[in-house]
Structure formats: C-alpha cells, structure tokens
C-alpha cells in the first residue's frame with residue numbers, strides 16, 4: 160500500500176474510533192452518526208438524519224463483513240487498513256452512499272449545493288477541527304463558494320483510492336496528514 164493511502168486510512172481510523180479504545184465497533188458508528196445529526200438539531204432534518212444513520216450502519220456492516228475475521232465485532236487498526244483498501248475497490252456501492260447521505264444531510268435547503276458553513280458543521284461533527292474543515296471546503300469548492308454532490312463524491316473517492324499529489328485538497332478531506 161502506498162504511504163499516502165496509509166496515512167489517510169490512519170486518519171480515518173482515528174476519527175472512526177470515537178471512544179478512543181483502539182478498535183472500531185458498532186458503538187463508534189452509532190456515536191458518530193448521532194453527533195453528526197445533533198449538529199443539525201431541527202425537526203426538518205429528521206428524515207435525512209435517519210438516512211444518514213442508515214448509511215453509517217451499512218458502511219459499518221460492509222467493513223465488518225470484510226475485516227472482522229474472528230467475528231468479535233471489533234476492528235483493530237491493522238484489520239481496518241486491510242479492509243478499507245478492499246472496501247475502497249467497491250467505492251460506488253459500499254462507501255459512496257454514505258457520502259451521498261452526508262451531502263444531502265448537510266444541504267439544508269435541498270438546492271443541491273452545500274455552503275461553507277453547512278460543510279464545516281458536518282465535518283467538524285465527524286471530528287475534524289472546524290477551521291480546517293473550512294479551509295478544505297475553500298480548496299474543494301473553488302471560487303464558486305458552494306460544493307456540489309459530484310464535487311464531494313470525487314473528493315471522497317480520491318480520499319479512499321487515490322495518491323496523486325495533484326489532488327491535495329481531496330487528501331485533506333478529514334484534516335491535515
């Protein structure tokens with residue numbers, strides 16, 4: 160595995176291990192989904208919030224099916240590195256739906272565009288420092304000041320699958336490496 164992918168997966172692992180006990184488990188995924196949903200506490204977001212939680216649960220089940228060889232419901236860092244590489248080979252079906260749900264959740268007025276504040280709120284809830292989330296948004300969105308679903312999906316796919324230095328903004332999706 161390339162060094163940059165390894166660094167990015169390490170970063171993902173540290174974010175996903177919400178309770179910091181050194182392994183990823185279902186409780187971490189539930190805690191993260193709840194934290195993201197709590198960042199947008201209005202009634203209108205309930206249905207979208209449920210879709211986001213469902214997408215997190217699907218992601219967890221895909222990861223567990225790939226990584227958890229001994230079936231104890233916990234994925235340590237080495238298991239995660241191997242599994243996420245495999246899961247990334249099926250980005251469109253196994254990982255993409257989570258980012259799509261996250262985008263629609265962040266897009267409060269459903270106009271198909273996410274602004275800087277909306278993006279930063281969700282990414283900060285995932286555990287990335289808010290000022291860094293804003294900076295990453297600026298790099299990804301460019302002068303338009305808004306992010307489309309397609310732009311986010313490209314960035315997410317490059318985060319999981321790509322090591323091209325030209326895609327530096329995508330590599331920083333979850334904070335500096």
Ligand SMILES: [Ca+2]
Nearest residue numbers: 176180182183
């Ligand atoms: Ca944990």
Ligand SMILES: [Ca+2]
Nearest residue numbers: 266268270272
């Ligand atoms: Ca919007």
